[in-house]
Amino acid sequence: MIPNIENVYNRKYQLSRGLYLFYLSDHGQKIDNFITYVTSEEGQKAVLKSGYLRGTLPTVEVEVKR
Numbered sequence: 001m002i003p004n005i006e007n008v009y010n011r012k013y014q015l016s017r018g019l020y021l022f023y024l025s026d027h028g029q030k031i032d033n034f035i036t037y038v039t040s041e042e043g044q045k046a047v048l049k050s051g052y053l054r055g056t057l058p059t060v061e062v063e064v065k066r
Contacts, residue, residue: 008053019052 007013021038023031037043044054 005053009056019047 001007001013003013003015008016021035023035025031038047039055047054
C-alpha cells in the first residue's frame with residue numbers, strides 16, 4: 001500500500017494512527033476555547049504545520065449551472 005494522504009484518510013494505509021484529544025469536561029471555558037480553536041480552520045492549519053494531517057480532507061463544493 002502506498003503511503004499517501006488519500007490512503008491515510010481512507011484507512012487503507014495501516015501504518016498511520018489517529019490523534020485523539022481527551023479532556024475532563026469540568027475544566028470550563030479554557031478547554032472549550034482550545035477545542036474550538038483546534039477544530040477551526042486556523043487550528044487545523046496549525047495541526048498541518050506540526051506535521052499531522054487535518055481532521056478531515058478539505059472539501060470543495062462545485063455547482064454547475066446549465
